[in-house]
Amino acid sequence: MRALTWQGKHDVRVETVPDPEILNPRDVIIRITSTAICGSDLHLYDHTIPGMKDGDILGHEFMGEVVETGSSDHKLKVGERVVVPFVIACGGCFFCKKQQFAACDNSNPAETADASEIAYGYPMAAAFGYSHLTGGYAGGQAEYARVPFADVGPIVVPDGIDDDKVLFLSDILPTGWMAAVNCDIEPGDTVAVWGCGPVGLFAVQSALLLGAHRVIAIDHHPRRLQLARNLGAEIIDFEQVQVREALAEMTGGIGPDACIDAVGMESHGFTPDNLLDHVKVKTFMATDRVHALRQVILATRKGGRVSIPGVYGGVADKFPIGALMEKGLTIKSGQTHVQKFMPQLLQMILDDKLDTTFLISHRLDLEDAALGYKNFKEKQNEYTKVVLKPGSGIQTRH
Amino acid sequence: MARRTRPDPISDSPESTAKDPNPAAAGLMASEDEDTLIGRTVTINRPARELYEFWRDLRNLPLFMENIESITVIDARRSHWKVKGPADSSVEWDSLITEDIPGELIAWESAEGTSVPNSGRIEFRASDNGRGTVVTATIAYDPPAGALGKMFAKMFQREPKIQARRDLRRFKQLMETGEISTSAPVEVFP
Ligand SMILES: NC(=O)c1ccc[n+]([C@@H]2O[C@H](COP(=O)([O-])OP(=O)(O)OC[C@H]3O[C@@H](n4cnc5c(N)ncnc54)[C@H](O)[C@@H]3O)[C@@H](O)[C@H]2O)c1
Numbered sequence: 001m002r003a004l005t006w007q008g009k010h011d012v013r014v015e016t017v018p019d020p021e022i023l024n025p026r027d028v029i030i031r032i033t034s035t036a037i038c039g040s041d042l043h044l045y046d047h048t049i050p051g052m053k054d055g056d057i058l059g060h061e062f063m064g065e066v067v068e069t070g071s072s073d074h075k076l077k078v079g080e081r082v083v084v085p086f087v088i089a090c091g092g093c094f095f096c097k098k099q100q101f102a103a104c105d106n107s108n109p110a111e112t113a114d115a116s117e118i119a120y121g122y123p124m125a126a127a128f129g130y131s132h133l134t135g136g137y138a139g140g141q142a143e144y145a146r147v148p149f150a151d152v153g154p155i156v157v158p159d160g161i162d163d164d165k166v167l168f169l170s171d172i173l174p175t176g177w178m179a180a181v182n183c184d185i186e187p188g189d190t191v192a193v194w195g196c197g198p199v200g201l202f203a204v205q206s207a208l209l210l211g212a213h214r215v216i217a218i219d220h221h222p223r224r225l226q227l228a229r230n231l232g233a234e235i236i237d238f239e240q241v242q243v244r245e246a247l248a249e250m251t252g253g254i255g256p257d258a259c260i261d262a263v264g265m266e267s268h269g270f271t272p273d274n275l276l277d278h279v280k281v282k283t284f285m286a287t288d289r290v291h292a293l294r295q296v297i298l299a300t301r302k303g304g305r306v307s308i309p310g311v312y313g314g315v316a317d318k319f320p321i322g323a324l325m326e327k328g329l330t331i332k333s334g335q336t337h338v339q340k341f342m343p344q345l346l347q348m349i350l351d352d353k354l355d356t357t358f359l360i361s362h363r364l365d366l367e368d369a370a371l372g373y374k375n376f377k378e379k380q381n382e383y384t385k386v387v388l389k390p391g392s393g394i395q396t397r398h
Numbered sequence: 399m400a401r402r403t404r405p406d407p408i409s410d411s412p413e414s415t416a417k418d419p420n421p422a423a424a425g426l427m428a429s430e431d432e433d434t435l436i437g438r439t440v441t442i443n444r445p446a447r448e449l450y451e452f453w454r455d456l457r458n459l460p461l462f463m464e465n466i467e468s469i470t471v472i473d474a475r476r477s478h479w480k481v482k483g484p485a486d487s488s489v490e491w492d493s494l495i496t497e498d499i500p501g502e503l504i505a506w507e508s509a510e511g512t513s514v515p516n517s518g519r520i521e522f523r524a525s526d527n528g529r530g531t532v533v534t535a536t537i538a539y540d541p542p543a544g545a546l547g548k549m550f551a552k553m554f555q556r557e558p559k560i561q562a563r564r565d566l567r568r569f570k571q572l573m574e575t576g577e578i579s580t581s582a583p584v585e586v587f588p
């Protein structure tokens with residue numbers, strides 16, 4: 001099959017690779033019809049997350065049609081259309097039973113889980129196409145993918161509904177939603193959102209749906225800010241405005257009740273080596289860039305809430321722990337418990353209460369995935385979200 | 399190796415978490431020279447009885463223990479273990495079940511004269527907060543010396559702790575999900 005493979009920093013290529021196979025009873029194989037490039041993929045593209053190997057197949061936002069099922073008694077049937085959550089979760093462990101799917105104890109294979117236990121104290125759950133720290137599972141920017149624990153993760157979508165309407169159930173829609181849920185929004189609240197990428201924009205939309213009185217969105221790309229405004233947010237361009245002062249002034253001197261960091265670490269993260277090497281020399285974590293997060297913590301009102309969907313991997317330098325403690329802030333963070341939120345969000349989409357298609361700026365054939373990565377990174381203003389369609393034959397001018 | 403004397407412990411944590419753990423204090427019938435102790439606890443969301451029974455059928459162990467080539471059950475107490483070594487070698491020993499409390503505990507000890515003396519215990523305790531079963535493996539062993547020691551250093555000296563951790567993780571996966579998680583890529587045949 002054809003698949004987008006990682007070959008090093010800023011080097012991704014579509015290549016012919018072996019088709020995936022069923023390895024475990026609960027697996028299914030799906031033929032992918034749509035798959036997106038995520039801001040999280042840029043951390044791999046920039047090589048700021050360790051544990052990548054040449055040839056790894058990327059992609060964790062995908063959907064398609066079930067073409068083969070494993071030997072266990074499957075609830076999925078060949079021919080059904082499913083959206084696949086980026087988090088791989090078993091459904092049976094303590095964490096899955098608590099619906100903390102992104103903390104699943106079992107999905108990360110024993111060897112790779114070990115590396116993450118050394119880094120974070122406990123082993124991490126697995127994800128598709130996201131480095132060997134989270135399991136080394138082949139991703140979904142490909143024609144086919146193997147989906148483990150398919151009786152727990154994938155959600156069946158009705159025939160007739162367009163891929164573009166439901167694809168983002170795989171990650172960014174639940175991620176924006178959970179980011180807003182983590183704000184514990186109360187009536188009258190103002191929520192400020194840093195970053196108007198896909199995650200930030202869905203956080204804006206979700207915060208409003210969850211009853212925020214006002215939402216203020218912060219970025220510097222005019223088109224992305226405009227999308228936030230279209231959703232009903234007030235906007236701040238951080239290149240032109242002093243963000244903290246602006247937020248204080250716009251909230252009567254009180255400050256936003258809850259703040260969301262939908263930016264995450266930028267290009268300076270881990271030193272780009274294999275984590276196991278880092279562990280060996282006991283200096284395995286370089287400093288993540290936490291510029292936005294620092295600002296978030298300073299801007300949040302006293303006694304307010306901070307929600308961090310933005311991804312960090314290492315340790316932070318000059319983290320404002322004093323502001324955090326003295327102001328009595330509450331922080332919630334984490335990879336998204338996608339499986340927990342999918343059913344309700346799918347229902348909202350089917351009921352036309354939620355539109356996600358506004359986000360898509362470009363649809364490309366899988367063959368043009370490398371171009372999609374380059375432009376999603378370098379032309380953020382125009383490229384708000386790239387959806388890849390394997391085998392579509394969509395022509396893109398290079 | 400002579401053990402340093404130390405004051406009676408006042409911590410409530412298991413002996414294996416001590417900075418200088420003592421197999422005897424962990425309740426293992428360790429021989430004089432078995433002086434390295436490792437312990438690891440996992441919570442498995444299944445009933446204790448089911449976990450005990452799966453483990454007690456020793457033929458199941460190679461399903462999740464990576465280094466084991468085979469286990470042959472000789473009689474109710476005695477079994478023969480063949481464990482993978484580097485470069486297609488293997489090491490073998492007889493193991494004796496020394497204590498067996500159905501649903502709760504299995505303890506074992508290697509027969510006399512083995513090159514890698516070891517003893518251990520696996521305990522299954524129903525969690526008192528409704529989380530399934532708390533499973534604790536405790537193993538005492540003697541890091542081998544000499545040429546054989548060198549050969550097995552990788553397995554029995556530096557790595558047993560990692561090995562135990564991974565084996566227990568696979569045991570938990572198998573019991574909780576019915577399978578062992580893998581991301582193994584499809585082999586590319588030339
Ligand atoms: N928690 C999860 O499960 C989860 C899931 C998906 C993505 N993420 C993470 O969410 C983050 C955002 O993802 P995305 O797809 O929207 O990425 P993106 O890169 O498209 O968007 C990030 C946006 O932040 C803006 N930005 C940069 N610095 C800023 C600053 N100082 N202040 C305000 N805005 C700033 C950029 O201009 C950009 O528009 C990433 O870190 C991604 O890894 C987390």
Ligand SMILES: [Zn+2]
Binds near residue numbers: 038040041061086171
């Ligand atoms: Zn994503």
Ligand SMILES: [Zn+2]
Binds near residue numbers: 089093095104105107
């Ligand atoms: Zn789980």
